[in-house]
Structure formats: structure tokens, C-alpha cells
Amino acid sequence: MAIDFTLTVAQQRLQRNAREFAVEILQPLVKTADEEPDTQKAFQMLKGAYVECHKLGFAMGFLPKQYGGGGVSNVDLQIVAEEITAVDPGFATILLVNGLALMPVAWFGSEEQKRRWLGEATSDPRGEYIAGWTVSEAAGTPGGTANFDHPGAYPNGMGLVAELDKGRGEYVLNGTKHWPCNAGGWDLKGANVNVCIVRTEPTQGGKTGLSAIVVPRGTPGITYKQPISKLGHRLCQNNSIVFENCRVPAENAFAIGNGDLVISKAFTWSGPVAAIAAVGVARSAYEYVLKWAKTYTAGGNAPIIQHQAVGYLLAEVAMRIEACRAFSWKAAHYLDLYDSDGHAVGAMSKVFCGETLFNAVFRLMQAMGVNALDKAHPVEKYLREAAVFPLYDAGNIGMQMRKIWGVMLDDAFDPRAIADSKPIAFKKSMEGAGTLVAPQNGLPADRADARHSQRPSSRSKSQAAD
Incomplete structure (x- = not known):
């Protein structure tokens, strides 16, 4: 049986290292940095943690080994990402974006470009490269x-x-x-x-x-x-x-x-990572509220977990977390099979897990009631973090759903391919779905586009930017 969710010894060590980093180094910094009103200062407060992350290989570990990276699989990346996002997904995004920026060089760059830019990224002795x-x-x-x-x-x-x-x-x-x-x-x-x-x-x-x-x-x-x-x-x-x-x-x-293919593939690679990030946040929210429910009585004679409504709610959330973790791992495994060419399943995992677990975090807040709004508890932060997942990383409605739709529109699309882990080649013909939807000012869409074929001068462009 090829399907096995048991972590290898090496993966268990990877998980342990990521968890220790997240709890011992990252977590003490998060609350103060999250409350810092100066956004650049808040970012800078994480630099020390980032350097430690770089030393551990988490900042550039996804880059190919021949250029100095760790060559870790997408599945292994899931293990690391869940542990870090369980503490703070914003910090984890810094690491993820290193991949969004540099993996395209690995996929589309010349050999000279790979040696130069990937080699530079993986050889910084100070561990500050971003x-x-x-x-x-x-x-x-x-x-x-x-x-x-x-x-x-x-x-x-x-x-x-x-x-x-x-x-x-x-x-x-x-x-x-x-x-x-x-x-x-x-x-x-x-x-x-x-x-x-x-x-x-x-x-x-x-x-x-x-x-x-x-x-x-x-x-x-x-x-x-x-x-x-x-x-x-x-x-x-x-x-x-x-x-x-x-x-x-x-x-x-x-x-x-x-460049269109670069965008499509990069946001495919990041899809399962965004999905597991949602798992990490929901996991932390679930564990916190579960512990709360086992001690808080709400003025009754027993902890609220003894009430069926709360017990069912927690059970429902636990099921959603497990389902989403499995989906994230499935998508990551598919990307490992086909050099990150899994445009439909990568997007599916990101959309489904992000939206499913945003709702799960809100349900957990309902179990706590108004207490969940008190910043003395971390649950309001979990909701703020969960709200990001459907919106960022090629937003679900804006790009990811449209990418899935574009793949499905292809005449050769096999609806069983993902279930059977068969390849689905991504083509330019799959892009552009739904982008040309209406005429402008009564003109046919193609004529309306022609009106804009003349770009502004550099001077007007700069003025517009200001």
C-alpha cells in the first residue's frame, strides 16, 4: 500500500526542529511585534528569528541542492510550514515568498541565472538574505x-x-x-x-x-x-x-x-503551503478553545465541553482540520510527482482549506462567546490571520478559482486525473478564462481593448505613480 501518513524518522526530526524553533525562538517575539503600530519596525523585530530560520535551512530549503538549497520536497515543506504557521503565519509568509521569488528562477531561468541568483541566495554567511x-x-x-x-x-x-x-x-x-x-x-x-x-x-x-x-x-x-x-x-x-x-x-x-506561466506556476507551488498554513492557524485555535472548554463553566455547574452544542462544535472543527491537512499533503505530493505542475490541485487545496478553516476559527470563537474578543486571549488574532487565507496568495476568487476553471475548460481535461495522481499539462490556452467579459462604453470588447493599446509615456507613468 503506497499511501502512508506515518512520518519517517527524518521527517519527525524535521518536525521537531521546526516546532522547537517556532515555540522557543519565534513565539516570544510575536505578541509584541503584532501589536507594534509601525509596520516596518514590526517586520524588523523578526530579523533575529529569520536568521535562525536561515541557519536551520528553512528560509531556502526548498531550492535545488545543486545550487546550495536543501532540495526538500513539497511534502516536507508542509511539515515545517504547519509548525511555524501554528505560531505565526505572517512570519511563515516571509519564508514562503523567498520561494515564490526564487523558484521561478529554478524553473525558468538559464543555467547561468540559476548559478548566480540561487547560489547567492543560499550562500549568505549572515543568513539575512531575503x-x-x-x-x-x-x-x-x-x-x-x-x-x-x-x-x-x-x-x-x-x-x-x-x-x-x-x-x-x-x-x-x-x-x-x-x-x-x-x-x-x-x-x-x-x-x-x-x-x-x-x-x-x-x-x-x-x-x-x-x-x-x-x-x-x-x-x-x-x-x-x-x-x-x-x-x-x-x-x-x-x-x-x-x-x-x-x-x-x-x-x-x-x-x-x-511571464504569465511564471505567475501561474509560482502560485501553484505556494497553494499547498497556504493550505497547510490555514491548518496551522486552525490547529492553534482549536487547541486553545478545547483547553478553555474543559475548564470554563460559563456560570453553570460543569465545564462547557459537557454541553452537546460545544462538544459537537469542537468535534466538527477537529474533523475539518484533519481533512484539510490530508488535502494539503495530497496536493504537495502531487506537486512532487510533476515538478510543481499541479495547477488545479494546488489551487484547490489553497481555496478549500483557507475557506473551510476560516469558518472553523469563527466557530471556535462562538464556543468562547464574547470572551473570544478579549485580546488577553489569542483567538481574535487567529481569526485575523485566518481571514487572510482566502484573500492573499493569488486570491481565491481573483485568480485561484479561475485557474481551476481554466484547466477544467480544456477539452482533454480528465476529471479523474487528480484522484489517480495522473499528470495534467498546463497550457497557455488554459489561461484567460473569464478575463474578457463585457464591452466598454458600448464598443465590442476587442475594439475597446484597441483603444488602450497605446501606453503612456515614462513621464506620465511616473506622475501617475506619485
């Missing part, structure tokens, strides 16, 4: 990132334009990004690298006009704004970034014309 995944853009008209694969030309989809200066062998970047994680770095002067998705062909749509480019720390022409103050995941840094005539060597670009 990478930014710079994709998301601000809301507006146009704006946002969910329709990155829109078939229309600029300004549909991505707005950060990279124009090739052939004479100097450089791309010139103009535009803004909003929400990227880790991008500002520990000192708000930039991560060691930012892996940016840019529009290299403004007159082409998102399936052909996007590319990826590595922007090193210290590159002129970039302004990092104060990190966004958020409801949850407060300990990870999300910036607004302005690019003004930012010049980057052309050799730093990769996946030229295939």
Missing part, C-alpha cells in the same frame, strides 16, 4: 493583478512596463507595484533581489507580453514606501513600490513572453 516576489499592483481603473492574463494590450493586466534599450542592453522599468512581500528588505532600501513580473510587450496581451526580471538591491530608480498596515499577517512586509526609469541589465530577464 527575496521579494514583486507581482501585485494597486487597485484602480485600470489596476490590480487578478486579470494578469487578459488577452488585451496595455493597460489591461500588468502595468509595470519594461522597455528594452538595445543600445545599452538594459530594460527600463516604469510603473508601480503594490502588495509585494519582502520587497522593501530589512531596511526599506530593497530586498537582496526582487523578482518582478513586467510587461515587456505593451502592445501584446498578458499571455504573450509578460516576462520576469531580477532586480538586485541598490538598483537606482526605485522607491520603497512604508509597508501597508494590515488586519492580519502583520509581521510580513507588504510594500508599495515606484519604478522611475529604473535600468536593469537585459541579462537579468527570463521567461521572456512567458
Whole structure:
């Protein structure tokens, strides 16, 4: 029987190391940092813990061994991620985003790019190296990132334009990004690298006009704004970034014309990690409320767990946690089989677990009643953290559900493939589902797109960013 949920000795050691780090090093920092109103300071308060994480191999362990990484499997990553997210998923997101930024280099970069950028990330003797995944853009008209694969030309989809200066062998970047994680770095002067998705062909749509480019720390022409103050995941840094005539060597670009595939695969790889993060948060909430229910009487003559309503509620939550952990592991195992090409199942696990366990955490709060709102208890924080899962990491409605739908639309889609762990090849034809939905101002959609094929100048672009 190939299916076995028993951890190997090596996995048990990995779990123990991750748990010890989370409880002994990370946990003492979390409450104070979460309550810190200065978002950059809160992020910086975790730097010492991050360095320890780097020493343990958790910060870059998912990168291939031949470039200095740990080469850990997606399933092993699940084990580490659950233990860290059970203490704070915001901190765990810092680690996850290293992967979102650097795994695309491993998948799509040239051998020279892999040796340079992955080798640099894994060989930092101080353990401070951090990478930014710079994709998301601000809301507006146009704006946002969910329709990155829109078939229309600029300004549909991505707005950060990279124009090739052939004479100097450089791309010139103009535009803004909003929400990227880790991008500002520990000192708000930039991560060691930012892996940016840019529009290299403004007159082409998102399936052909996007590319990826590595922007090193210290590159002129970039302004990092104060990190966004958020409801949850407060300990990870999300910036607004302005690019003004930012010049980057052309050799730093990769996946030229295939930036859409980079986005799709990266957010596939992160799907099971986001799913297990939801498990970690729900697990902590469940364990806390279970202990509470065994001692709190609510003025009655026995602890509230003796009441059927509370007992059934806790049993229901326990079942959801176990089901979601199994789904997370299944999705991670599938990605291990096919070099992270599991676009449907990766998205499914992220959507299902995040939404299922957000509701579970709220149900647990109902068992505690109004006491759950008291910040003396950690449950209100668990709800804030759980609220993030359906919204971040290629939001469920914005991108992940649409990716599942796109795979299912394919004429060759096998509805039993995931159950049987058979491969599903992801193609550009699976992208763009639902992006072209209505005419604008009475014009047919294709003519409406044509009106916007002329991109603004660098000057107007910079003014718009300000």
C-alpha cells in the first residue's frame, strides 16, 4: 500500500526542529511585534528569528541542492510550514515568498541565472538574505493583478512596463507595484533581489507580453514606501513600490513572453503551503478553545465541553482540520510527482482549506462567546490571520478559482486525473478564462481593448505613480 501518513524518522526530526524553533525562538517575539503600530519596525523585530530560520535551512530549503538549497520536497515543506504557521503565519509568509521569488528562477531561468541568483541566495554567511516576489499592483481603473492574463494590450493586466534599450542592453522599468512581500528588505532600501513580473510587450496581451526580471538591491530608480498596515499577517512586509526609469541589465530577464506561466506556476507551488498554513492557524485555535472548554463553566455547574452544542462544535472543527491537512499533503505530493505542475490541485487545496478553516476559527470563537474578543486571549488574532487565507496568495476568487476553471475548460481535461495522481499539462490556452467579459462604453470588447493599446509615456507613468 503506497499511501502512508506515518512520518519517517527524518521527517519527525524535521518536525521537531521546526516546532522547537517556532515555540522557543519565534513565539516570544510575536505578541509584541503584532501589536507594534509601525509596520516596518514590526517586520524588523523578526530579523533575529529569520536568521535562525536561515541557519536551520528553512528560509531556502526548498531550492535545488545543486545550487546550495536543501532540495526538500513539497511534502516536507508542509511539515515545517504547519509548525511555524501554528505560531505565526505572517512570519511563515516571509519564508514562503523567498520561494515564490526564487523558484521561478529554478524553473525558468538559464543555467547561468540559476548559478548566480540561487547560489547567492543560499550562500549568505549572515543568513539575512531575503527575496521579494514583486507581482501585485494597486487597485484602480485600470489596476490590480487578478486579470494578469487578459488577452488585451496595455493597460489591461500588468502595468509595470519594461522597455528594452538595445543600445545599452538594459530594460527600463516604469510603473508601480503594490502588495509585494519582502520587497522593501530589512531596511526599506530593497530586498537582496526582487523578482518582478513586467510587461515587456505593451502592445501584446498578458499571455504573450509578460516576462520576469531580477532586480538586485541598490538598483537606482526605485522607491520603497512604508509597508501597508494590515488586519492580519502583520509581521510580513507588504510594500508599495515606484519604478522611475529604473535600468536593469537585459541579462537579468527570463521567461521572456512567458511571464504569465511564471505567475501561474509560482502560485501553484505556494497553494499547498497556504493550505497547510490555514491548518496551522486552525490547529492553534482549536487547541486553545478545547483547553478553555474543559475548564470554563460559563456560570453553570460543569465545564462547557459537557454541553452537546460545544462538544459537537469542537468535534466538527477537529474533523475539518484533519481533512484539510490530508488535502494539503495530497496536493504537495502531487506537486512532487510533476515538478510543481499541479495547477488545479494546488489551487484547490489553497481555496478549500483557507475557506473551510476560516469558518472553523469563527466557530471556535462562538464556543468562547464574547470572551473570544478579549485580546488577553489569542483567538481574535487567529481569526485575523485566518481571514487572510482566502484573500492573499493569488486570491481565491481573483485568480485561484479561475485557474481551476481554466484547466477544467480544456477539452482533454480528465476529471479523474487528480484522484489517480495522473499528470495534467498546463497550457497557455488554459489561461484567460473569464478575463474578457463585457464591452466598454458600448464598443465590442476587442475594439475597446484597441483603444488602450497605446501606453503612456515614462513621464506620465511616473506622475501617475506619485
